[in-house]
Amino acid sequence: MKPVAIIMGSQTDFDVMKGAAEALATFGVKTHVEIVSAHRTPQKMYDFAASAADKYSLIIAGAGGAAHLPGMVASLTTLPVIGVPITVGKLKGLDALLSIAQMPKGVPVATVAVDNAINAGLIAARILSIDSPKLRAKLEKHQGAQRAKVRQMNKNIRKELSARK
The missing domain is CATH 1.20.5 (Single alpha-helices involved in coiled-coils or other helix-helix interfaces)
Known part of the structure; x- marks a missing residue:
């Protein structure tokens, strides 16, 4: 089974996103964790997403604020993408939640509650369990x-x- 990619926009997101890695580790699912910023490193994001299907089984993407990472990655891969909105600033993650959940038709991103990377990990495990x-x-x-x-x-x-x- 290919590992699950866990990506986030910055190091500050890791406190939340490590919950996904820990949840998957509980079930023996391997992960690859990496910072991939949609705004600061758009070419890296593009390259990562474009080649993801060769390396990973699915992607968990966490982002706060404008939270473009999950949707942009989903637009560039056929892998399932689970978006994790992360609390940032005065809106406390509501902006990220709306950005991730309100994707246009044809660009699906499964979305969990704000800061709930643990559930993202559990959803990933359930998806992978279909064939395991x-x-x-x-x-x-x-x-x-x-x-x-x-x-x-x-x-x-x-x-x-x-x-x-």
């Missing part, structure tokens, strides 16, 4: 663990409430 029973089994185990956590939370709440009586 081993990865699907790991995801099923992860979902089971999530359900177990919720059951434990309910037990904790009931225990706390019964202690008050």
